[in-house]
Amino acid sequence: MRRVAAVAVAALLLFATGALTRVRYSPASADAALLRLSWRTRAEAKQLCRDRTAEELEALPVHMRTPQICTPIPLRYELSVRIDDGPTYVRRLHAAGARADRPVYVFREQPITPGRHRITVEFRRPDQHDDDDDDDDHGRRDVLRLRRRVVVRPGDILLVTYDDERRELYIPNPAHRGEHEGRDDSDE
C-alpha cells in the first residue's frame, strides 16, 4: 500500500511539473492587433553661439582661439498618431542620453482593432507647420508623414518605421502596406 502511495504521489508531482511547464497563455485576446511605431533618427540641435571676448581669447592657448563659443540645444520632436477618426495621440520626444546627444528613439505600441483602417503618423519638430514639409537645405524632409489605408488581421502587428536613407516613414511588412491616403512622403 505504501509503495502504491509512493508511486501515486511521485506520478502526481511529475504530472504537476509537466503541466506547469505548458500552461496555455495568450497575452492578448484573439481579435487583438497592434500598431507599432519604431525607429530612430539623428536629433537636430540648434547652435546657440556668442562671440568670445578679447579677454577670453587671450586666456586661451593660441591653437584654441576660436572666435565663437557654441552650445548645442537639442531640438524636441512631436509624434502624432491617428487611426481613422479617433483621437490623435501626440507625444513630445527628445534626444536620448544624459546630454541629449544621442538619437531620438521612437517606440510606441497601441492596440488597433482588426479590419480596414486609415492611419496617419507624423513626426516633426513642434515649431514646424504643415507647409514646411519640403526638403531643407541639407535635403532632409522636416516633416515625416505617413497616411495609409491598411488592412489589419487579428494577431497582426502593424509596424511603421523609418528609412534613414530615403528619409521617409514606411511599413516594412508587404502584407500591410495597403493603399496611399492623400499626400504621403512615401514614394510607394
Next chain:
Amino acid sequence: MYLSYCYDKYHRKVGVDRLVERIHVRTVAGRRRISWRLLTWADGWMNRIYGSRFNPLYQSGAIVVMLLGVLLATGLYLLVFYRLGRPYASVSGISGQVWVGRWVRGLHRFSSDAALGAAAIHAFRMYAQRRDWGARALAWVSGLVLVFLILVCGWTGYVLVWDSHAQLLAIEGARLLDVLPIFSEPISRAFTGERGIPGGFFFLNLFAHVALPVGVGLLVWIHVSRVARPGILPPRRLSIAVVAGLLVLALVWPVGMAAEANLFTIPRDVPLDLFFAFWLPLARQVPAWVVWLVGGTITLLLLAIPLLSRPAPERRPAKSVVNERQCTGCEQCMHDCPYGAILMFDRTDGRDGIVARVDPDLCVSCGICIGSCAPMALGPAERTGRDQLAAVRAWNALNMPGAHDVVMIGCDWSAGTAAFAADARVLHFPIACAGNIHTSTVEYLVRSGAGGVLIATCAERDCRGREGPKWLHQRLYEGREAELKERVDRARIRVVEASAGDARVLRDALHRFQADVAQLAAASAEDNVDLLALCDRVEEGVAS
C-alpha cells in the same frame, strides 16, 4: 565540590522547571508559526509515504545540486547541436531526434523546473525552521542569489529556442530593462521587426547560458562554506528515482515546440513555463517601473529575513563557550561541530597541550558540542553537560520514575516535545536537540532506577543541529568519544526517529518500548549517582 555547589545553587535560585527550561532553547514561538505547522504536516505525510531517509522534502537542497549536475550533462549534449544562426530550426532538429535528442531536451527542461521547485521548498524549510539568521545568514543570502541566477539562466535558455515563448520572454525582459536609465538605445527596439534580430543577441544569450552555471557552482560552494561535511547530494536511490521520474516524464510527455517567433504577430496560445515565467502574465499588466518596485520590494524583504527572523537580543540562544580549565584538548568537539566553529589552539595558561576555542561568528548555538565533551567543559551558557546533569537530577528527584517507567527525552523539534510535552502520563524530559544529550544524562537516568530511556530525535536529514541524531547514535552504540559507558544496560535505552509530524510513530514506539521494559527485570536504583565527580577527577588531572 563543584557538584554540590552547583545543585544547591540551582535548587535555591531557580527551581526544577526553570532548570529544565534553561537547558533547551525556547522554541514554542517557532512551533506556533503557520509555516512551521504546514511544513510539519507535509513532512509527516512524506515520511509516512517515503520514510524519513528518502523524504524528498528533507533532501530538497541536495536535490537542487543533483539536478544542477543533470542540467550540466544534458546541456552539454544540447550545446553540440545548437546553431546560433538558426536557433529555432536547430532546437526543432534536436526535438526531432526521437532516440536521444527529444528526451535529453525534455530532461534538461524538467530538471531545471524541478531544481527551481526544490530550491523554493528548501528556502521555505529554512524559513519555517528559523535556520536563516546569525551565522546562517550567508547561506540564506547566497541561496537567494543562487535562485536568481538559476532564474536568469532559465530565461536565457528559453530565449535560445526562439519560439513564441522566447519571444514573449525576450520582449518582456527588454521592456523591463528599458526602464533602467543605463541603456542609451532601448533594447526593445531589437524585437520590433524593424530590422533582423542582431546577430550578437543569440551569441550573448548562449554565452550567458553557459557562463552563468560557473557562477552557480561558485555560489553553491559559498552556500555550504559555513557547514562542515555538507551533504550536497541526496541518497543514491533517491537521486536515481528523481532522475528516472523526470526521464519518464520527458518520454511520456515530451517537450514540444511552440510556433517560431514572429515579430509581426502577437504570440497566442503560448505554452508558458510557470516555473520560470510565473511573473510574466502579471508583469505584462502593469508598467515596467511597477514590476521593478514590486520585485525590488519582495527581493529586499527576502534579503532582510535574516534580520527579521533574528530573535531579540535577550531571547537569542547563547553561543558556546569553553571552560579552558576543564578542557582536556581531546579535539572531539572540533570533529563534531557541524559548523566548523571550534578550533584547537595552544594553551596560554602555562599548561602543556591544546585547548578548544569557539568562533562566535560561526557558532549557531546548536549545542552539538555539549554531547561531544566527555568532561562537560563546553556548550552554550547554562546548557553545558553539567547544567544538563543538574537539570536531570533535579527533574528525577521531582518525578521519581519507577522501575518499569520509561522516561522520554524528546528533542524540541521532534514529535517528543510537540506531542507529549503536555501529556502528564508520559515522563518527558525535554532537550533542545538530541545531539545535545550528554551520555551521562542517559546513564544517570538508568542508574537512578528508571525502567528505560526513550530518546525521540528528528530525522537525521532534518536536524536543526545538522548531525545530532548521527552523533547521538554513535555515542550510544558505536563508542564515539563521550560514549555511553559499557556499564549501562543498552536494553533500557532506545532511540526513535520521529519528526514533529510523526507523533503516531513515536506513540507506537513508546508503547512497544514500555512493553519491552515491562519484560525486563525491575530496574535497581543506585544511591548517590554522582557522575560529575568522575569529571571533576579528570579536571583535576588536567589541571595538575
